[in-house]
Amino acid sequence: MSLELIKQIMDILIGLILVTPFLVIGSRRLVFCVKIIALQAVLLTAVSMLMAFYTQEAEIYMVAGLTFIIKVLFIPYLLYWVIKKIKVKKDTMDFIGTKTSLILAGMLVILSFTITPQALSKGDIMFGNSIPVAISLLFLGLFEIITRKQALMQVIGILMMENGLYLVGVGTTYGMPLVVELGIFLDIFVGALIMGVLTFQINRTFDSIDTNQLKNLKG
Amino acid sequence: MELLLLIIPLTVALLCTIFKERKILEVLNLLGATLCLIIVFFISRQVFANEYVNREWGLFYIDPLSAFVILIIGLVGFATAIYNIGYIRRDILNGVIKEERIKWYYFWYYIFIFSMFLVVTTRNMGVMWVAIEATTLASALLVAFYNNKHSLEAAWKYIIICTVGIIFALFGTFILYYAAVPITGEGSQTLNWINLMGAAGKIDPKLLKLGFIFILVGYGTKAGLAPMHTWLPDAHSQAPSPVSAVLSGVLLNCALYAIIRSHLIISKGIGIEYSSNLLIIFGLISMAVALPFVFVQYDFKRLLAYSSVEHIGIIAVAIGLGGRMAVYGAMLHMFNHAINKSLLFFVAGNITQRYRTKKIARIIGVLKAMPITGIALLFGAFAITGLPPFSIFISEFTILSSGFSQGRYIVSVIFLILVTLIFAGIMYFVVKMAFGEPPAKLALGGENFLTGALLLVMLTVLILFGVWIPPFFDQMLNQVVGVVGGGGI
Numbered sequence: 001m002s003l004e005l006i007k008q009i010m011d012i013l014i015g016l017i018l019v020t021p022f023l024v025i026g027s028r029r030l031v032f033c034v035k036i037i038a039l040q041a042v043l044l045t046a047v048s049m050l051m052a053f054y055t056q057e058a059e060i061y062m063v064a065g066l067t068f069i070i071k072v073l074f075i076p077y078l079l080y081w082v083i084k085k086i087k088v089k090k091d092t093m094d095f096i097g098t099k100t101s102l103i104l105a106g107m108l109v110i111l112s113f114t115i116t117p118q119a120l121s122k123g124d125i126m127f128g129n130s131i132p133v134a135i136s137l138l139f140l141g142l143f144e145i146i147t148r149k150q151a152l153m154q155v156i157g158i159l160m161m162e163n164g165l166y167l168v169g170v171g172t173t174y175g176m177p178l179v180v181e182l183g184i185f186l187d188i189f190v191g192a193l194i195m196g197v198l199t200f201q202i203n204r205t206f207d208s209i210d211t212n213q214l215k216n217l218k219g
Numbered sequence: 220m221e222l223l224l225l226i227i228p229l230t231v232a233l234l235c236t237i238f239k240e241r242k243i244l245e246v247l248n249l250l251g252a253t254l255c256l257i258i259v260f261f262i263s264r265q266v267f268a269n270e271y272v273n274r275e276w277g278l279f280y281i282d283p284l285s286a287f288v289i290l291i292i293g294l295v296g297f298a299t300a301i302y303n304i305g306y307i308r309r310d311i312l313n314g315v316i317k318e319e320r321i322k323w324y325y326f327w328y329y330i331f332i333f334s335m336f337l338v339v340t341t342r343n344m345g346v347m348w349v350a351i352e353a354t355t356l357a358s359a360l361l362v363a364f365y366n367n368k369h370s371l372e373a374a375w376k377y378i379i380i381c382t383v384g385i386i387f388a389l390f391g392t393f394i395l396y397y398a399a400v401p402i403t404g405e406g407s408q409t410l411n412w413i414n415l416m417g418a419a420g421k422i423d424p425k426l427l428k429l430g431f432i433f434i435l436v437g438y439g440t441k442a443g444l445a446p447m448h449t450w451l452p453d454a455h456s457q458a459p460s461p462v463s464a465v466l467s468g469v470l471l472n473c474a475l476y477a478i479i480r481s482h483l484i485i486s487k488g489i490g491i492e493y494s495s496n497l498l499i500i501f502g503l504i505s506m507a508v509a510l511p512f513v514f515v516q517y518d519f520k521r522l523l524a525y526s527s528v529e530h531i532g533i534i535a536v537a538i539g540l541g542g543r544m545a546v547y548g549a550m551l552h553m554f555n556h557a558i559n560k561s562l563l564f565f566v567a568g569n570i571t572q573r574y575r576t577k578k579i580a581r582i583i584g585v586l587k588a589m590p591i592t593g594i595a596l597l598f599g600a601f602a603i604t605g606l607p608p609f610s611i612f613i614s615e616f617t618i619l620s621s622g623f624s625q626g627r628y629i630v631s632v633i634f635l636i637l638v639t640l641i642f643a644g645i646m647y648f649v650v651k652m653a654f655g656e657p658p659a660k661l662a663l664g665g666e667n668f669l670t671g672a673l674l675l676v677m678l679t680v681l682i683l684f685g686v687w688i689p690p691f692f693d694q695m696l697n698q699v700v701g702v703v704g705g706g707g708i
Contacts, residue, residue: 138390145383154379161386168390172397177407179278180345184389187352194356195378198363202371214372217453219515 006054010047011129017043017167018109018133021140021160025105026098030088033156034079040163041071047130047167051174059178066185067166075159075192079152082196086203088150096147105140112136130171137164151199151209155192162188220262221279224289224336227254232329235322241311244325245304251329252300255336259293262286267695277408280342283698287550288339288476291557295468296332298673299461302565303328305667306461309572315365324364324459331357331465338473344392344410347477348385351441354470355381362458362466373450373457380450381441388437388477394430395484398422412480419488427488434481435497442474444501444535445508448528452512455524456577460568463520464561467527472553475531479538479703491541491704498539499630505532506637513644518577520567522648523560526603529641530556536634537618538703542625546700548617555610555684556603562677563599566592569670570652573661579648584657591666593653595674600649602681604642610684 020040024033048064096104112135137160144157162184169175176184199209206213231251238244266286281289307324310316316324334353341347355378363374396410402418403409419427440447455463478498485494509529516522530552537549567577569592574582586593602609615638622631657663684692 138386142383145379151375158379158382158386161383165386165389165393168393172393173400173405176345176393176396177343177405177410179343179407180349180410183346183349187349187356190356191352191378191382194359198359198371198375198378201363201366202375205366205368205371211375214375216369217372217376217457219512219517219521 003054006050010050013043013047013050014129014133017047018136021137021144022102022105024156024160025101025140025144028098030083030150030152031080033153034076034083037079037156037159037163038072038076040160041067041076044163044166044170045072047170048175051170055174057174060175062178063175063181066182070185070189071159071163074189078192078196079155082199083152086200086209088152088203088209101143101147105143108139108143109136112139130167134164134167134171137161137167140164149210149212151195151202151211154211155195155199158195159188159192220258220265221281221340224255224258224262224340225333227251227258228329228333228336232326232333235325235329239319239322241308241318241321244322248300248303248325248328252297255332256293256297259289263290263695267698277411278343278346279340280411280413281340282702283695284476284479284702285339287554287695287699288472289336291472291554292332292335292339292469295465295557295561298561298565298677299464301673302464302568302670303461305670306459306568306572309667310459313572313575320364324361327357327361327364328462328465331361331462333357335469335473339476342411342413343407344395344412344415344480345407346410347480348389348392351388351438351474351477352382352385354473355385355441358454358458358462358466358470361462362454364459364462365457370457373453377450377454380447384440384447385437387433387440391430391433391435391437391481394426394433395422395481398426398430412484415484416487419484422488424489427485428493431481431485431494431497435478435494435501438474438477438481439501442471442478442535443505443528443531445505445528445532448505448508451528452521452524455527456518456520460520460564460571463523463567464564467524467564468557468561471527471531472557475534475538475553478535482538483703486704495539495541498535502532502535502537502539503630503633503637505529505535506634506641510637510640510644513641516644516648517579519570519579519582519648519652520564520577522579522645523563523567526641526645527556527560529637530560530603533615533618533634533638536630537621540618540622540625540627540630541704542621543700543704544621544624545618546703547696548614548621550696550699550703551617551684551688552611552614555614555681558677558680559599559603559609559611562595562674562681563603565670565674565677566596566599569666570596574658579652581658582652583655584653586653587655588657588661588663589666590664591671591674595678596649597653598678599681600645602685604645605638606642608682608685610681613685613688 020036023036045064045068052060113132116132141157141161145154203209263286311318334350334357337350359374359378363370399409399418402421443451482494506529509525512525534549537545571577605611605615
């Protein structure tokens with residue numbers, strides 16, 4: 001593959017990644033959102049594979065494999081299982097409607113393309129577009145956590161932020177050192193498990209996973 | 220040796236999952252804590268005798284600053300392990316928790332201790348991040364341990380807010396890494412804070428500033444700096460009291476430790492003003508935010524939690540002021556606060572178990588109902604609000620006089636006013652709780668001997684360090700100050 005081709009494929013992948021958060025924000029069906037998060041992780045795996053192919057480094061192949069196992073297979077399956085067990089289908093009413101959310105999300109993307117620090121996208125980066133897209137993911141994940149009221153949606157928001165961070169790493173320095181990358185995977189893995197357990201307990205105690213009920217502690 | 224520090228808590232945690240019997244778990248708990256404490260003493264002796272622990276594996280490095288925090292973790296961890304026994308027994312007796320669940324309590328407790336030791340023994344900023352996130356994950360289920368509505372709410376807020384916050388810290392770490400790669404090359408050694416400090420002078424200052432902002436916000440969330448502190452009062456008040464003690468006494472210090480490390484790197488690169496001023500601003504905001512909540516508080520453990528926000532603010536201000544004296548005060552304050560706050564949370568645990576409530580209005584006459592706990596409550600509160608002759612007075616006084624002698628009058632005056640007002644707020648409630656006639660139905664006396672002895676020993680330490688700082692401790696503090704920031708007043 002020529003360098004030009006790699007760049008073009010990368011641009012397409014990054015563009016597709018930017019589409020995924022909008023699908024999550026536009027939807028209220030939990031299972032669909034979990035599928036989209038898995039799709040996002042598939043795209044990230046593809047980005048890593050391409051990067052690995054380009055740099056010919058074994059470490060990046062390994063990270064790509066781990067991304068696939070943990071973010072594409074394990075976590076979506078876990079979330080899917082939790083959804084099945086506690087029998088929730090739709091998200092409850094949120095602060096703001098879908099249309100407003102989508103418009104705000106679009107504005108956040110524009111914002112992240114404008115504020116992406118010039119210093120962070122100097123010429124020496126191979127895949128310049130990945131940084132603003134990564135920062136968009138960070139923003140949109142945060143947006144998701146703030147506006148959604150359902151516990152699992154907040155977990156999805158956190159996963160999105162983490163994917164964004166992963167993309168920052170890939171886009172700037174071909175990923176973090178392997179030890180750190182492994183540690184981050186471990187944290188995501190355990191974190192998803194613990195958030196799943198807590199969701200269960202919240203559902204058992206409150207009879208729903210609507211975080212609007214979590215408002216008793218004040219002062 | 221420093222590997223043992225990680226291996227022991229991990230082994231104890233894994234062993235705890237095997238056994239169900241309460242007695243065996245208690246023995247394991249005590250054994251683990253004692254072994255950890257011995258190793259902590261050994262390591263600090265080694266480090267403070269100038270033989271820095273440095274392994275070829277490359278991930279671990281212990282200098283006086285890390286050794287000092289390790290010492291705090293070890294001491295508070297040991298005290299809490301002793302307190303665990305009486306507390307958990309009483310909870311089982313009261314029917315609050317089931318006996319078969321306590322193995323999970325001990326399991327997560329030791330995982331928690333393990334992750335905190337990892338934070339301070341590693342020298343890789345990335346691994347440090349991983350460890351700090353691990354502390355959140357390990358303690359989230361401890362916060363939720365009572366499994367009721369309030370504790371689940373607190374745990375959910377805790378895990379979501381801290382994870383989000385800490386993602387920003389990772390972003391900041393990424394920026395530092397990205398900025399340092401052109402200078403020191405790729406690989407895990409680049410994230411080594413020793414190398415980062417060496418390279419800081421050549422790193423693009425803009426990136427350093429950007430990275431530090433994200434790191435400060437991220438780890439600041441975990442350290443409980445306002446305005447990112449919102450999870451703290453919930454988590455600290457809903458967790459079982461021994462866990463609150465570790466959360467307040469040690470975990471906040473671990474997060475601060477990460478901030479101090481980053482602060483040192485940034486100061487090497489672009490001078491000390493930028494990060495110092497940020498620390499002072501966040502510190503003063505934390506102190507100010509705690510104030511109104513202290514005054515209108517209805518819940519004893521929340522009162523203590525807000526006091527922790529205040530004290531973390533004090534330490535941040537002191538680090539920000541810089542100079543030998545202020546940093547000396549900051550480190551001493553870190554130690555004093557850890558001992559003092561865990562003592563008060565132990566007291567709070569005793570009180571809530573006896574009175575079956577955390578509401579300040581319904582706690583009257585602690586001195587009569589539980590003499591030892593009552594004495595610890597009263598004197599512990601005197602100490603935490605900075606009255607002489609207790610140790611926190613010394614550290615706050617050191618920080619203040621350094622502030623004045625540096626000519627930072629505005630900062631020092633605000634600091635003084637806030638500390639005084641919070642003193643009034645806390646004492647108002649504590650005096651009401653300590654004196655008076657306890658409710659008629661309440662059982663009197665009958666305190667756990669071990670717990671009572673523990674409280675008295677901790678109280679003695681607070682008084683001892685208030686009147687006389689032992690020479691060896693003074694020497695240790697001076698070595699830590701040498702690492703954090705010599706020079707100046």
